[in-house]
Amino acid sequence: MATEHVHVARTLMDHLPILVVLVPFLAAPLTVLLGSRRLAWPIAFVASLTSFLISIRLLLQVIDGGVISYHIGGWVPPLGIEYRIDAANAFVLLLVSAIGTIVMPYTVQSIKSEISERHQTLFYTMYLLCFTGLLGVVATGDAFNVFVFLEISSLSTYVLVAMGAKADKRALTAAYDYLIMGTIGATFFVIGIGFLYAGTGTLNMADIAAHISAKGADRTVETAFAFIMVGMGLKVAIYPLHLWLPNAYTYAPSAVTSFLAATATKVAIYVLIRFMFSVFQPNFLFEMNAVKGIMMPLALVAMFAASLIAVFQSDLKRMLAYSSIAQIGYILLGIGLLSATGLSGAIVHLFNHGITKAALFMGVGALVLQSGSSFYARIEGMGKVMPWTSFAIVIAGLSLIGVPGTAGFISKWVLVQAAIEQGWWWIALAVVASSLLAIIYVWRVIEVLYMKQPVDATRREAPLSMLIPMWIMALSTIWFGLDTDLTMSAARAAADGLLNGFVTGGASVGH
């Protein structure tokens, strides 16, 4: 266990855990106050880039298993709010801020065609607020603070989804449905936190964990667990609670979809993992066999049912939305195995699927920009007209299947390993079998893009500002498929840290 950086913040460097959240948070109102469409983008980009650089530094500080405990306003936890950075959340911070930054240049051209002009400044405000909320959820170590940031990100997400209304009015009803379901989920989460507070008398996650491990769980704590699981399950889009997702992803502007698909559900999964393994500890989980009995079957159903639905779609964007639900199934499967390997598989897949889906949705956005729609019938033969975009989609599609040499292979491999480790070979088989379904739906896309005659040969390739972010993502799916050092070691450190809970670090909280 490396040193705990006790917080006596003297220099700017000591404030990094809060700055990563604060920079985009302050930049968001700035874009509104200046009200200039030309300034909005640079401000948003600089803010997200700053967060990205801070996240890299934070991850480097904690990747050896260290913990940074930052006390807001100098108030010592458990009374004060604590920001607690360890390998797990530094890794997710990196994912969120990286995607948020790389999508930024992409937004310029994409929203020009998809969002009405007078909303474009506010788009960046909402984008930054959503970004802030997601980072805040990950960085904080206070249970109620999670709820507050969760709502910041959710409320701005509803607005972002609704901005797709210029292209298709169904974006409005998609946003409304998402608002209703998201709020029910968040409220369930708050009820859970309330029960936790009633049972333990504290809101600091490490303190709750210490309390539960010392006194054991009573019925109040078990009820809290149930409410938090269901509430977060809605945000994660665990299989039967996924109904908001396909419409929201399909009708949101493409830039928004690529950002959300890669980050929003992933952050919710992080919260789920954090609460399952750190706040309620693994031994509590082992008593609650419900996790294995509920999560695993639902994950398996998601892997097959959602993949099967994806096969029969004729709209590329909607197909990818259903494939997201299936991929969330893999992540939940890794969590449900309740082992160190399974958990690190889940965390790696969270990261790898994030970059893969970002690349794919960016590709879709470029196709939509040039052809006006993502229906298969409209994008036939685009491989010949837009070779760069199409090839990026193919690479990311291969990663979605899990072809060796791509990021998707690594995480599925770890998941298969984790399943075999426990002697559940049929789960390993299920992972492989549902990957076969992925081959079908990715092949359909390749067929549409390459084996048909172009509908309109005069269309041109997407602008560079969209191609470069897309290719950064596509190439990183290959990079992280070949060089697994960063992802695997970070995921292992994260999984170990999570499975140890706060018990080791908990003793040194405070000064």
Add this chain to the structure above:
Amino acid sequence: MPDVDFILGHMNYWLFTVLMMTGLYIVVAKGNLIKKIVGLNLFQTAVFMFYISLGKVTGGTAPIFPVDMEIDPNVAYSNPLPHVLILTAIVVGIATTSLGLALIVRIREEYDTIEEDEILKIETDLVHVENKILGEAMGGRA
């Protein structure tokens, strides 16, 4: 024989549960978009009441320091923390409500109705049209 003391002693939880379920039922059962938002409000308010009743200490007074700042150790105070939390949650609730209503205004502009079944019908028709033009050639569903 039901334990009357137990039931009466947990009155706040009963009320919270009934109110919460009423709200949730409205959200699920009503087809009018505004009524759904009202239900959502009721649902959230129930949770606020749950939190605030948690903070009540039997015989406790309002958690305010006396003017001379000399605290009598014999006086019990209610727990102010849940109140503070709920202040935040109320703000979140207001933001959610206003955003929901704003969305309804936009939905009404585009669909000319705020009844869920009518909106559903319009959207199904849209999908049929899309299917006819784009989907059926591909053998899939839009």
